[in-house]
Amino acid sequence: MSERANSIDGVAKTIAEILKDKKYSIDYYQREYKWETKQLAELVTDLTGKFLEFYSPDHKRTAVGGYPGYFLGSIIVSQKGSQPFVVDGQQRLTTLTLILTYLRRLQSDLGTSEVKIDELIYSEAYGEKSFNLDVADRNDSMQGLFEQGEYEAPPESVESVHTLIARYSEIDDLFPDELKGDALPYFIDWLKDRVQIVQITAYNDDDAYAIFETMNDRGLKLTPADMLKGYLLANIDDGAPRAKANDLWRSWMRRLDDFDEGLGSDFLKTWLRSQYSTKIRERKKDAKPQNWDRIGTEFHRWLRGDAKRIGLTSNDAFGTFVTRDLDFYARQYERIIEAEVSFAPKSPLRFIRFNADHRFTLQDQMLLAPLRTDDEAATIDIKFEIVGRFIDILLAWRIWNFRATDYSTMQYGMTALMFRIRGLSVSELARELYRYLLDEKETFDSGADLYVHQQNRGQLHKILARITDHVTTQSGQASNYVELTGGTGVKYEVEHIWANHPERHTGEFVQETEFARHRNRIGGLLLLPKQHNGSYNDDTYEQKRPRYFSQNLLAASLDPQAYEKNPGFVRFVRSRGLDFRPYDAFTATSVTERGDLYRAIAKQVWNPEDLLRVAGLAVAE
Template identity: 30%
Template structure:
């Protein structure tokens, strides 16, 4: 094999090269939760060193963050093929694209020019430092087009056709970045960008030819030379199982379990062990004050294999029998439950509906909390009932926080999630139910303010989520034959059939005072309130934008339940609807032939009544 060179390179140096992607490396497989963990780690390492008294040059002395390794071969025509590491490089590219856009939109001066690391111009043509497909280039062309707002850019990206699964994951990550950026990082973004490009480092393993690069890749991955945390954990556990026959059985089960986890997605094996160790055994977490030491939660996140080795005795895994039981019975059981949770996050299952709802919130700590009350001897019925109950409680918390205007990002949810994990750890179902019922009303209070949600002030995804839950509830209760379903309402890759938020009142209005509004300003404010919003397919929503409410009613009559319920035809000769309004008198649905200020409050009251039923105490 040709000579292999190994070098530690900061992000800045790496992105001074231009990379090409072999066919097998083109698919971006990371989900937003993988990206969120990476971003949280980078920000955490930065904030450990940052002091408000520091100058920019002090960043040079900060502790570096090691991102991992990439394998490349020699440049051809000014381009360097990536054989391994596309996930990391693409993730850093997305982060830099966000930071570039953020600095431009916020008019932040004296900052590292990230455009030189994101793109190159050759003969008047702009291209990117990673050779993306045309569909992925179109995503970044829209996102980095400063002639349009970022919200307009994201709307156009949602409308792009021909995006593959990797492109959709890139879009999902782009949408998640802003709320995951720590407020301190935003306030001192110049420092963080310096840290990212100068102190976040990769190991680049480079060989002369692409064939040699493939050999290095295969050797590191298939012959055990890349000893990651999973391999080290496996080696430690199996070394403690002294009976040869039992050891062989444990090894076979381990291989099957890890392979099954990896089929769920990238890094799922490591994510599982982090979730399980935190759920079952972590007793401490880093405090909020600067300089507070890391706790079990943090050590597990950094090096779960090392934490296990150091703490096995403390958690009761001491003898060879303990290790064999843990490997043979417990890891496999918890991995199966974790896999069930992950599948329920990806695809709606009525048996685990709230798990899916929480995943729509991009809640990355869900698996940890759901595993917390599970005991090794739980029957399938027992652990399933616990998962359903805790997921329902988490749904209430996430939704109530949205209504209160709180960000559901990793940093804000970390301590809340950990507190619940500690509280319900190892409980039986009745104890979990008592805990949930005791805590429920504290969070349910936020539902009273649901009508104050505003399109202009809230996260659009939060409003869409709540309207989708309300619509889905009504469809099921009324047993509509033309139901849409929650999963379709929130699906963002259906082109013109993707659902958007529809304003019932157009903007601007020339007769606001005649409609009961004190002023045009009040009209503008209240038309954005939840009571003046429904959902429509994107193509229909855009075709009706400039029309008055009365002119839109005919179109509403053929749409989903939120729009249809405004029309008189919805109530005519429809016993299911009439039966529903009789049995649910607080949900005062009625046809609204004209819509003004009073109807906004009336409609908001309908939404509030439905929400209180959806999120009622178990």
């Protein structure tokens, strides 16, 4: 074995140095890309937030070279001849490649000064293009994202492909609007040349995996969570108190990380922000990071500096902070995380699932904020329901009015609201959030009908699923929300009641564009299983209508048979005063009438007065 084979290199490199014209492979046994929305949001927020600390619009681009750098952790590479294999760090490298792919398209769309980043994404040899993170079963999806900004994965695609596409589709919502303009080339320059990763390179697999195990299994790769734990335990009386706190900490971090990689760290940030942050960086030039921002990037340093302010003034206080506070909030955080991926139709936590399906990751801190460690179980559930309902209503209103619901748009406002609801009682919480909704100008009664377009199709799908599920459950049938949103393996799609044949409607529309706009209005839409939607595609309404009767109740209500021998549905329609009716023919007026019906149902599904009812308060308050 050569002397080189036994050596190990560790060098801090910029993103450009790591990726430029490189070709990394990933061993087959650890190939899956598994990052979820939370990890992506954290990375994008950390990078953009750090850049905005330094950036000023009056800077020249050359000033970026003097901006402070940013350390993004380490990767471990096994160099096998000329081919480097990523042993640790592929999640981060894959996500950086997706971000760079997005930035390449964004600067093209905006027409800003072009920063050359293609070479960080792919390399070309003999006329053949290949991606710098070279994984064969991902190449088609990466090619689609690179060239078109979208890709529809075949059903048989591996898990990583579906995850790649989902995470790429979320980047635009997470990327701050203030960087989608003249600041963009500055940010790309900084990302390429000022963000650094330590690349540890071994020259055989045994050494590479020994390093990996040493840095992780033996705890030498200290994370912010490890450093926070060390600080807290050092300030707790030695012996039984410290041992109890240590056991509890280890138990919760292991339990959360077993649920999802990195969830323990996510919990610490969410908990500390929800209970102790008081300010967030303002959205203006030269604004400085505040404690909410610092908790997101360096919560271990923040807590050491703010220990006295938050009451950590004695050994007993440090012990209580872990054995009472951490234990309480970790338990409730675990319930939130479980509620985001499960569904019980009558549970007070069901709204958490609805909000998670809209990828609203800010809800976790808002849900924890009003909780107190002495709250009883029933009180906790009521607070969860009030906050969950509030977010659910707010998101529905914003979607109906074509307003953004992404992380970067809502981060400041929702965090400021979180400060206001911290520690409130049930009645105080309900009144505060109810008043907030009363002050909103855009509701179901403002603006025109919701209509589907390329960017809101996923959101509108969820709105239709809720409306459909409401009709179903209120008619006495079992909830079909999970099925409608693809949770049972059956893929549902937005169905246009009118086929895309403007020539069939020349008596009502002179221009094809007018027909297309009316066809896309919410009153002309349903949810159907993909197999049925495809088979109905070109049929006339008269051909489709009898088939709709075999589908969900919202679709079936177009056919007269739905009103026969269906007492639960008929009773629901009458009791709620909803203008359901069958249609022999479906005209432009029918689309408008049906849209009015959907709006009326939506006002029942998302009713601000429900916040007061849940709290046991009179609606007149």
